Every structure is written in C-alpha cells, then in structure tokens.
Amino acid sequence: TQLLEQSPQFLSIQEGENLTVYCNSSSVFSSLQWYRQEPGEGPVLLVTVVTGGEVKKLKRLTFQFGDARKDSSLHITAAQPGDTGLYLCAGGETSYDKVIFGPGTSLSVIP
Amino acid sequence: DVKVTQSSRYLVKRTGEKVFLECVQDMDHENMFWYRQDPGLGLRLIYFSYDVKMKEKGDIPEGYSVSREKKERFSLILESASTNQTSMYLCASSSWTGEQYFGPGTRLTVT
Numbered sequence: 001t002q003l004l005e006q007s008p009q010f011l012s013i014q015e016g017e018n019l020t021v022y023c024n025s026s027s028v029f030s031s032l033q034w035y036r037q038e039p040g041e042g043p044v045l046l047v048t049v050v051t052g053g054e055v056k057k058l059k060r061l062t063f064q065f066g067d068a069r070k071d072s073s074l075h076i077t078a079a080q081p082g083d084t085g086l087y088l089c090a091g092g093e094t095s096y097d098k099v100i101f102g103p104g105t106s107l108s109v110i111p
Numbered sequence: 112d113v114k115v116t117q118s119s120r121y122l123v124k125r126t127g128e129k130v131f132l133e134c135v136q137d138m139d140h141e142n143m144f145w146y147r148q149d150p151g152l153g154l155r156l157i158y159f160s161y162d163v164k165m166k167e168k169g170d171i172p173e174g175y176s177v178s179r180e181k182k183e184r185f186s187l188i189l190e191s192a193s194t195n196q197t198s199m200y201l202c203a204s205s206s207w208t209g210e211q212y213f214g215p216g217t218r219l220t221v222t
Contacts, residue, residue: 030209031208031209033209033210033211035211035213040216040218041215041216042115042201042203042213042214042215042216043154043201043211043213044213045210045211045212048208048209048210088154090211092209098142098144098156098159098169099205099209099211101153101154102153103153104153
C-alpha cells in the first residue's frame with residue numbers, strides 16, 4: 001500500500017521567515033502534486049512535478065522532486081499571512097491512477 | 112477557468128434521511144472523485160469513476176453509493192444518513208495528467 005508522509009504536521013511562523021515542508025514515501029511516484037487548502041474551501045493545485053530532481057518555482061514557493069521520485073519538498077521564502085493554509089502533497093503511480101494524498105502540513109503565518 | 116461546482120456548501124440532515132450530493136465539472140474530464148475530509152484523518156477516497164456509468168470503490172465506500180449518468184456529473188448518495196457521516200465532502204475531477212481540481216466542498220451535518 002502506498003503511503004505519503006508529511007512533516008511537520010503543524011507549523012507556526014512569523015511573517016517574513018522562510019520554511020520548508022516535506023513529503024516522503026517508500027514508493028516511487030510517476031508524478032507528485034502540491035495543493036493548498038484554505039479553511040472551508042477545497043484544495044487548489046499549486047504545481048505538479050514529474051521528473052526526478054526537478055525544481056519548479058512559483059513566485060516565493062520552490063518545489064523539488066527527489067531524484068528517486070519518492071519524496072518532495074516545498075520551500076517558502078519570506079512567508080506572508082496569505083500563505084496560511086493546509087499544504088497537501090499527492091502522488092500517483094501512473095497518469096491515469098487515483099492519487100494518494102498525504103495528511104497535510106497546517107501552516108500559520110502570523111503578521 | 113476550470114470549474115467544479117457542488118450543489119450545496121452547507122447541509123443539515125436528520126439520521127436516516129437519504130442525502131444526495133451533486134458535483135458538476137465543466138472541463139470534459141474523464142475521471143471524477145468523491146472524498147471526505149475529517150480532522151486528523153486527512154482526505155479519504157469514497158468512490159471514483161473513470162467513465163460514464165462506471166464506478167470504483169475507494170478506501171471507505173461503506174454507507175455510500177454513487178451515480179454517473181453523464182460525463183460532467185457525479186453524484187454521491189447516502190442511503191440512510193448516520194451521525195458518523197458528518198463531514199466535509201469534496202468532489203474532484205482530473206484529466207489524464209492526474210491533476211485534481213476540487214469543488215468548494217459540502218459541509219454535511221447529520222443530527
């Protein structure tokens with residue numbers, strides 16, 4: 001059974017600080033996605049990584065897919081209160097497969 | 112802009128009632144999914160569908176059924192609602208890439 005673990009589970013930081021959250025598995029994924037979910041809303045797709053070692057940037061967010069395609073990280077530079085939310089990673093074995101979601105990292109950025 | 116809509120944002124039902132949750136997507140996606148999300152348990156897959164009139168059980172199908180008569184519409188049915196089905200219900204659709212697009216969610220309370 002594929003499992004995705006995320007760490008830390010909770011993170012509370014001051015505005016302007018940097019942070020990294022992690023997504024790990026013992027399984028290999030064909031692709032891995034990151035989503036952000038705000039309270040009371042559905043998750044919103046941020047990025048998809050598909051190649052081992054791939055790095056993608058989305059403004060202040062940097063996403064990296066591990067060389068072995070078993071893990072990923074999300075780094076936020078100079079966090080802002082608008083970054084507050086639940087960050088979920090999700091991976092699938094094949095493009096057509098249902099994805100497996102991690103439990104999420106709940107981020108709170110304090111002004 | 113891609114869009115997934117759900118029939119209700121909030122719903123209150125009594126124990127034993129039959130409940131219908133509807134989801135519509137306008138992206139011509141083949142795949143559609145129903146999840147429930149509970150604190151500490153993350154996103155759990157209830158049912159999914161790869162095509163019209165096709166359905167597959169997810170991780171927690173007990174107490175639920177689904178219907179997909181048209182490509183754009185995927186309905187979740189609670190045959191006899193129980194208090195342990197109080198939850199946030201999220202519908203999603205995906206293309207061949209596996210990237211999921213979520214609706215805003217329905218917060219269901221069963222009393």
